[in-house]
Amino acid sequence: MSALSELGKLKGGRREEATDNAAGYLFLAPWLIGLAFITVGPMLASLYLAFTDYSLLQPPDWVGLENFERMLGDRRLxxxxxxxxxxxxxGTPLQLALALGIAVLLNQGMKGLPFYRSVFYLPSLMxxxxxxxxxxxxxxxTSGLVNQFLTFLGVPSxxxxxxxxxYALGTxxxxxxxxxxxxxxxxxxxxxxxxxxxYEAASVDGASKWTQFWTITMPLLSPIIFFxxxxxxINSFQSFTQAFIVSGGTGGPSDSTLFFTLYLYQRGFGQFQMGYASAIAWLLVVIIxxxxxxxFIASKYWVFYDD
Amino acid sequence: MTNPTQQPSDIVAANEVALHGVDEPPTQPDVAESAGPSRIRSVVKHILLVAAALLMIYPLLWMLVSSFRPTAFIFREPGLWLTDPTLDNYAQGWFALQHPFSQYLLNSIIVVLGAILGNVVSCSLAAYAFARLKFKFKNVFFAIMLMTIMLPIHVIIVPQYIMFSQIGWVNTFLPLIVPKLLATDAFFVFLMVQFIRGLPKELDEAARIDGCGHWGIFSRVIMPLMVPAIATTTIFTFIWTWNDFFSSLIFLTSPDKFTVPLALRAFMDSTGMSNWGAMFAMSIVSLVPVFLAFLFGQRFLIRGIATTGIK
Structure with missing residues (x-):
């Protein structure tokens, strides 16, 4: 089902096949080069930069833990x-609750499932x-669509x-x-x-739909909910575009939409404090x-695995 | 894959077959319910769903309709009824920036095509290695590959920027395309690995007996069978690259290199606040390709999400 369950499977037994290192590494070559130069190399560089003061104009200047000390007193951060x-x-719990609710509704043999599914899916691509x-x-x-409706309905101001x-973050x-x-x-x-x-067995036993949802659907769906x-x-911690555009790149009003990533962008690419921006990026990694x-720890208490 | 002349209903039907197949269990039947109450219940459900669907789609429809209205109307007319449609917004918006909008569309197309080519070629090569070959440290690399799916781009963007600026790639399309040629979009590698694992190994064996090497098996057996996975990769790459704002914002600096999202942002910063009509028009222009990709590719999109859980 997912990358997560794959990680778990790796520990399991492996079948014996003829080893073919040359072909393996040849096919893997683009990915390996990418891993070295686009992913791992920059990660290590970022880790180093986090301990420096660097503005692109002069070589990085090692400052030890200064960037991290600075974080402690950085109110905007x-x-x-x-x-x-x-x-x-x-946002995430509400989004997932709605996704689950609509999915359960659609799964009850609804006519027009493909239509609803398409309509609900389209916004997530855009x-x-x-x-x-x-x-x-x-x-x-201030005079947008929502307020036109509210004014029409007689809401005074x-x-x-x-x-x-x-309200800005709420939007x-x-x-x-x-x-x-x-x-x-x-x-x-x-x-x-x-x-x-x-479900058939539960119905025969007289269980209501509500009971069926909590005793059948939820436990069996829990690995997917977890996923x-x-x-x-992970995704929503990295949100950027919406806050950037809606606030015009400022994170305003009064920093109320200043996402972590937006602040990182302002420090790194607005003020070219590459060292500090790298330190902030690592804080993001640690938080995520x-x-x-x-x-994962909490999942032991509520996720139910069949096998 | 999908022929543009097909009716939407065909696509939806194909979609159903692709998604649910024939061997999957049917949806949960309403065993205990009789005709009367279940009918009311079903009507209530449909009303709820239609209301939700309308609410979801209303902003999009309203933007579409408003793009054909004079700007003054946009702040007066919350409805969808269109009287006296005008194309003025499109004409104005197209030429509102330093370059005509076609320039930005072209830039986006170049980046998107490069990204698609890169992802399809490099990810399928890596996927073949992971799914079919045995080599040293394979499991270690596979685990690393899975972990890079979850790595935030922000932790590598600063050094990437420094690196690309030192080799003179900033303000070219290369930083947006070259990483894709190196299979850095690891979820597509994962998607293809999953797909190849589902193909019978006997085919490989047969090809080997016929004298094919790994390259022959990959190019003549696996690739042709992998068309659905390639289609999913292509469509997702298309939509994500088309929408991508963050990396374009970092790497593209001069207006003649702007992709569509950057152009929209520049528009908004300059004249946008006084010319919502034109901005809506260009926003619609930017969404049309995404909508078309959705329309013709949704069976691959939906299957792709359902099997790998990618966004």
Missing amino acids: HNSILVTFTYVLI GSSVAIAILWRQIFG PPGWIADPD LVLLHIWTFGSPMIIFLAGLRQIPTMY NVVLQV AIFTAIN
């Missing part, structure tokens, strides 16, 4: 962590585009949404929820793997790693 956490911890971020900027503008520090969370289509597809695929006889949670958390580890 702290704020950006708070903003990103809010976005991830509110959600990360600049065009949609521009649309969001209009919709949630609706908020300015993206112009209001209290981005909403955009995140709007892209629930791709986890929904994964849920649908998972729901189809659950044998119908379980979606891990994937979506911690969240993923928490997910």
Whole structure:
């Protein structure tokens, strides 16, 4: 099913085949070069730069832990962590709950499944585009689409949404929820793997649909829910485009949409503090790693594996 | 893969077959329900779903309709009814920036084609090695490959920028294309590995007996059978590269090199705030290819997501 379960399988037994190192490395050559020069090399360089002061103009200057000490007192950084956490911890559960709810609804032998599936899936292909971020900027503008409706409904003075520090992040969370289509597809695929006889047996025993959902669907779907949670958390920590476009690159109003990645961009490519930006990037890696580890540890208590 | 002259219903049907096959269990039947209440229930469900679908799609439809309206109307008309459609926004938007919009479309197309070619070739080579060959440290590399799927791009973007600027690649399309030639989009490697593992090994054996080497097996047996996986890779690469904003923003600096997302952003920063109509028009232009890729490729998209869980 997934990259995650593959990682687990690696430990298992392997079958014996004829070893062919030359052919293996030849076919793997592009990937190996990419790994060295595009992925691992830059990672190591980034780790080194995190301990330097570097503005591109002069060679990197080793400053030890200074960048990390500086993080401790960097209010905008702290704020950006708070903003990103809010976005991830509110947006992801809501997005996945909606994806699961709609998938369960669609899976009950609905007529027109392909139509609904397409309509719900389409936004997730467009959600990360600049065009949609521009649309969001209009919709949630002071005199945008939402406020036209609210005025029409007689709401006296609706908020300015993206112009209001209290609501701006909320509009981005909403955009995140709007892209629930791709986890929904994964849920649908998972729901189809659950044998119908379980539900038939439960029905015969008089279990309600609600009971069936909690006692059959949820446990059997839990590995897929887990997979979606891990994937979506990792992805949403890296969100950038929407906040950049909606706030015009500032992360405003009052830094209320200053995503972690946006702050990293401002430091690295706005002010060319490459050393500090690298240190911030590693903080992101550590945060994502911690969240993923928490997910894996917590999964022991709620994810149910059939085998 | 999908013939453009096919009816949408054919695509949807093909989609169903591709997705559910014949051997999968049917959907859960409503065993205990009789005709009466179940009918009401079904109607309620449909109403809920239609309402949700409308709410989801309304912003897109509204942007489409608004792109044919004078800008002044965009802030007055929340409805979808279009009176006196005009193409002014498209005409204005096309020439609103330093270069005509066709230039940005062309730039995006170059990057997208390069990325597709790169991903298809390099990822399938790596996938063949992982799925069919035995070599030293294979499992270690495979694990590393899986881990790079989850690596945030931000941790490598700074050194990449420094590296590419030192070799003079900044403000060219090379930083956006060359990494794809080196199979750095690891999820496609994974997708193809999964696919190749599903192909019967007897085919390889037969080809070997007929005198094929690894290259022969790869190019004459595996590649032709891998068309669905290649299609999925192509469509996802197309959509992601087309939408990609972050790396274009970092690596492309002069307006003549801008891809479509950068052009839209430049538009918004310059005149956009006073000319929403034209900006909507160009936004629609930028979304049309994504929509077409979705329309003609959705069976591969949906199968791709369902089997690997990629975004």
